Amino acid sequence: MxxxxxxxxxxxxxxxxxxxxxxxxxxxxxxxxxxxxxxxxxxxxxxxxxxxxxxxxxxxxxxxxxxxxxxxxxxxxxxxxxxxxxxxxxxxxxxxxxxxxxxxxxxxxxxxxxxxxxxxxxxxxxxxxxxLPYYLVSNNPNVKTIADFTSKDRIAVPAVGVSVQSRVLQYAAAKQWGDKAFDRIDGFTQAIPHPDATAAIIADSSVITAHFGNPPFQQQELAQNPKAHIVLNSYDVLGGPSxxxxxxxxxxxxxxxxxxxxxxxxxxxxxxxxxxxxxxxxxxxxxxxxxxxxxxxxxxxxxxxxxxxxxxxxxxxxxxxxxxxxxxxxxxxxxxxxxxxxxxxxxxxxx
Structure with missing residues (x-):
């Protein structure tokens, strides 16, 4: 696939x-x-x-x-x-x-x-x-935390601002910078179906540089692209298994x-x-x-x-x-x- x-x-x-x-x-x-x-x-x-x-x-x-x-x-x-x-x-x-x-x-x-x-x-x-833990995976070596994303990055999510991945990312931003800045990273997100986003990360795309996915897509990215790494785990944001x-x-x-x-x-x-x-x-x-x-x-x-x-x-x-x-x-x-x-x-x- x-x-x-x-x-x-x-x-x-x-x-x-x-x-x-x-x-x-x-x-x-x-x-x-x-x-x-x-x-x-x-x-x-x-x-x-x-x-x-x-x-x-x-x-x-x-x-x-x-x-x-x-x-x-x-x-x-x-x-x-x-x-x-x-x-x-x-x-x-x-x-x-x-x-x-x-x-x-x-x-x-x-x-x-x-x-x-x-x-x-x-x-x-x-x-x-x-x-199931959801991982925000990036192929950009400069991105270690969500604070490292810039306007040059594009984060694939199933639906911008609505999907659970988008909401968890907003929650993480609020914890990082306060509730008033909860949508600070929204402008970097883009609606891409999981299979397409996974293919982009594995192919080491320079356009889509991160994907907030779910299993098995996140595991496939980590296994097939040596540059892919976890930036955020949903369990860490939500306070445990969720x-x-x-x-x-x-x-x-x-x-x-x-x-x-x-x-x-x-x-x-x-x-x-x-x-x-x-x-x-x-x-x-x-x-x-x-x-x-x-x-x-x-x-x-x-x-x-x-x-x-x-x-x-x-x-x-x-x-x-x-x-x-x-x-x-x-x-x-x-x-x-x-x-x-x-x-x-x-x-x-x-x-």
Missing amino acids: LHSFRAAWSARIRPARRVAAAALAVVVGVSALGLPRHAMAEGQIRIAEQFGVVYLLLNVARDQHLIEQEGRKEGLDIKVDWVRLSGGAAVNDALLSGSIDIAGAGVGPLLTVWDRTRGRQNVKGVASLGN SATVLYATEKFRNDNPKTYHAFVAALAQAAHLISTNPELAADIYIRVNDSKIDRALLLKIIRDPQVQFKIAPQNTFGLAQFMHRVGAIRNEPKSWRDYFFDDPATASGS
Whole structure:
């Protein structure tokens, strides 16, 4: 996969507006497929995922037909549709347009859409996709910390200002220079899908000089470019293991489809158990579902990393929520993580 992207990126990185247009086209395409624009009847679910090992829970649920199995326990023959998008903005647009029922994106996009829809669609979190550290990787030897970035640098993120990577970077900037300077590095960021950004870093691009990604892309960059190094670890910013990427839905979908919703959450719990007990099978599933060319040994190393925890209860999300309200990124102040997650026994131990 990376080889094909590397050739395309070796001369010059595509402009951000072209990537944004492509993401919008995907969203429009989803709606144009003839899918209803409103929540579908009980027994049908449309799920949006993005790129990376962080979506392994969904990969496993899809490959092993766990949602369908759990649906049969509820007396339902659930039809599952899968859509792949890039960036929290595109995912949120698809959710609010009624093109999807379950959104998969970062905590940042969840908080943005929770704030935006409070009192209307009432979007809230469904579950976490696990705790995985996200690395800000640079191929610029002069960049050791975020304070070393200059106007000559370009940092690839899935969505500028909205993605969890962008929000963590803002949080890091606020800790470095104070809340009033939280957006100090925003001008250096550019919206690039993870596979393209990874290809650029591996090819030692002089245009894209950093990428705030997720597994396995960050590990591939570090393994394949000797100049690539970690500038920032999301765990250091957020204060420990944290759920950077989550799943969320509208209140209407949850209320109108209780059996489908329950089957989905139960399937996620099953997927988490499979990954924990059989990482070898989980690695094979990831490669198969994503048609990935990743080195299997590297993938297994990521899955078995002690810092990586596949579980569905969200962890350590509230600090980022408080920060986003403090700097005005969201208007409504959450008093607890429970404000922006649905009340569910399966995620009751969250934070």
